[in-house]
Amino acid sequence: MHIGGLLKYSLIDYPPHISCVIFTAGCNFRCPYCHNPELAVTGPDTRHLSRDEIMDFLVSRQKYLDGVVISGGEPTLHPDLGGFCADLQSMGFLVKLDTNGSRPEVIQDLVENRLVDYLAMDIKTDPELYNQYIAHQADAAALRSSVQIILESGLAHEFRTTCVSPLTTRETVKAMAELVTGADLHAFQHVQNKKVLNPNFFTGQKRVPSDAQIDEFQTIMAGYVKKAIIR
Ligand code: SF4
Secondary structure (H helix, E strand, O other), rough: OEEEEEEEEEEEOOOOOEEEEEEEOOOOOOOOOOHHHHHHOOOOOOEEEEEEHHHHHHHHOOOOOOEEEEOOOOOHHHOOHHHHHHHHHOOOOOOEEOOOOOHHHHHHHHHOOOOOOOOEEOOOOOHHHHHHHHHOOOEEEEHHHHHHHHHOOEEEEEEHHHHHOOOOOOHHHHHHHHHHHHHHHHHEEOOOOOOOOOHHHOOOOOOOOOOOHHHHHHHHHHHHOOOOOOO
């Protein structure tokens, strides 16, 4: 597993738990607004932390951290993810996985073997529009499958959407809401567009929905899930 970053302490990534966040490097999507470009596309600016370094850190924080968040990049691309999760759980940590949902077979394996305690999946837009905005080879059926696995997992979970035009509109929110019907939680997130993967996407374009629009998105979503929030 290529680990490209570590946030040593967080109160907001796995609430109500105190956690650290491990960032895996490499992603199969190319979200134009991605604010971790050096993790999404590996290159000279991508860090390389050894597994030993990470394990030494975790041993030193075992008493102080409740959980570990594995984020990215896209963690499910790494074949040793399951083993890593098992190691974390055996150390007494709760494990939260952040995923883009592109690899349902990996999520299924983690669920079946109870190797994660919390699943958070991005829903970036209507699955049928991923090819246009997120990745040329995106598989809408795989995304839908991941959602179903998570909904039926019996594990705590959330779905989240970064609000950016034209991926997040009244119409796409309706499609996303139908997809995640019955979910524990859905969160809309404000886009952070200071450092992004594709700055040209924002140049001369109004990409950031207004607060009133995001409120409307939340109201639509609230009709489909147990709890809908804005972060
Ligand atoms: S925001 Fe998109 S490109 Fe960036 S890491 Fe997540 S899925 Fe990959």
